Amino acid sequence: MWDSIDLESNRIFKNTFNYFFDDTVTLSFLLELLQKLDYPDESITAVANKILSLSIGGRWSRTISTVLAVMELSTFGERSLYEDTKVAVRQGDKVLFDDTVHAGEQISIPLKTGKFIVSVSEPIWLNLIGDFYYPMEMMKAMGNGFKLTRVFRKVEYVEEGTEKGQKLEVEIDSPYRIYSINRFNPGEYEELSLNPVVVIDGQQVHFNDGELMIGDNHLGWFLMRPEILGVNEEGIFVRDEAEESYYIVKIKERTPELKVGDLIIVETDISNKKYLPYVVIEDPVPSAALVTDTSVVGARREWFYDKFYTYRYPDASFIERRFDRVAYFFRYISKNTIRTSYRLIAPGVYIIPPAKCWAMYEEEFFAFTEGAVIEVKER
Known part of the structure; x- marks a missing residue:
């Protein structure tokens, strides 16, 4: 039997791999067998240590592997425990x-x-369990295998023009907003002079993933295939190639402010660079809010260009709403966007921890965003 086992190699069993009997499962059965046959402690300990070395942060690569490893290691612990x-x-x-x-x-x-x-003095089981606190200034975005970004948006509406009343999802910290959108027919102009360079306060006006932006500020207006034609004293001229429609957009400054009753939409984008399965995303909810909606919208501003979007952007397997967070569970995920909406219900200053994601069975792959602080005022 030992001729077909190499505990020092990455390929422990020669020509015996099967999806349902991976190395952890097979070693767990072997550990039970060695104990029942009263093999020497050295052999039993070597197999137990090999099972432990295959673990990932206290769990193994699959649920069945974790269950069997824990069961068999617990019997080994009882057998080998020193007084x-x-x-x-x-x-x-x-x-x-x-x-x-x-x-x-x-x-x-x-x-x-x-x-x-x-x-x-003798081998023991050692578990590190607990909560960790990090000051806000230490909460920097990072990741390994995943990329995670988060934008906080506030629902506002266009005030003037033919598109008056259209809903916008403006970034809460944006110092700019769209206050007028007018749809127009190019045939109305015999001659139109436009400056192709569109800059506001030294920041370029542009579209990113179909959304109008000024620098890094999200203005919350989306088109399918937008193109900025230029600007003059009437406003910014925009064309939507998908619908062959034309707009004149006017932008003005705004004072970023949150009040009780505002609807906040937290949009979190995830990119799974290694195509890891079984992924969890947690989106924290401040104590001054009640969750009103959760959704997975896919890469909504990219699917127009990707014929494989139905495979690449699956829905969540399960969404769990808790008091302090919403958890999204995915069997497979490549690139996706989740949206958590909540209504602000109380004034005050609130810390929102980073959103985070990780592969359930390969915890060395993870990502989290920066933390945030919001101030909510009375209406």
Whole structure:
């Protein structure tokens, strides 16, 4: 039997791989067999350690693998537990714990940020469990295998023009907004002089993924295939190639402000660079808000150009609304957009933690956005 097993190799079993019996599953059955046949402790310990080395942050690559590994390792732990074990935990020169732990005994040691040294006389199980706090200034966007971006939007409406009353989803911090949109017929102009360079306060006016923007500020107006023709004293001239329609857009400054009763739409874009399966996205909700809607809209401003969008942008397998967050679960996801809408219900200043995502069975792949602070005023 041992001739077909190489615990030092990445390919443990020779010519025996099967999707339903991966290395973790097979090793778990082998561990049970070795214990029932009373093999030497060295052989049993070697297999148990190999199972542990295949784990990813306390779990294994699949649900069935995790279940079997935990079951068999627990029986190994009962069999191999020493009567007494000396345990010492130190942080620098400070001794946090130094005592004997008896068979079957569990101890909990509160830890704070820093480096720790754990010394034991015999093998033990060590679990790190707890909550972590990071100051807002430390909450920087980062990721490995995923890219995650988040935009907070507020529902406003066009005030003037033929498109008066049209809903806009303006970024809450944007110092600009669209106040007038007029649809027009190019045949109305015998001659039209336009400046092709459209700049406001030194920032370029442009479309990104179908949305009109000034620099990095989202103005919340979307077209399918937009083109900026130019600008003159009447406004910014825009063409939508998909509908062959033409618009004159006027923009003015706004004072970013949130009030009780405002509807906020949080739009989070995810890109799964490694096509990892079983992905979770968590979108935090401030305590001053009630969730009104959740949706997965796909890469809504890109599907026009991608014939494979029905495969690339699947819906969520499950959406779970909680008091402090909304969790989106995906079996497969490549590139997608989720939208969490909530109504602000109380004044105050609120911290919104970063949105985050991770692969459920490969936790080294993750991403999170920056944190945010919002101030809500009385209406």
